[in-house]
Amino acid sequence: MKKFIQSKFWQILGGVIGALAGYIYWKEIGCSTGTCPITSKPLNSVVYFGVLGYFVSGTIKDFKVQRTKNKVQSTKNKEQRTKYKVGIAYGDDSSD
Template identity: 50%
Template structure:
């Protein structure tokens, strides 16, 4: 069962989008932490959860669009 799951995940190349999501979420949080929005009026960068989720989505989309099928 475990080998079958591993072979399915290897064939589906799910690792690239997951890596993009992880890198994007870290970059999104770092953007909030170092640049951010001090006034609180920015919808994405005023909250660490929003900027982390936005970075995760953008990272996943970017990496999955660059990977050859």
């Protein structure tokens, strides 16, 4: 359980913040007529915004992880190209 919480920390935090925002939205704005399916009851609003917060924070985390991987890969490719250019400049043809 501890490992799950550590690996999903940002998603869980996003869900909690989303649920809190959903409650505040219901309390402050809400739906006075009761015909709004999401904001007519506090439970609906809290669950909807909580799930939304969970998914949005997970998506942001995935974008950051992917961006970091791309930077690392880009750096490796740049080093390989530089190494290849230096080898050609000194007449080292290691392609044979």
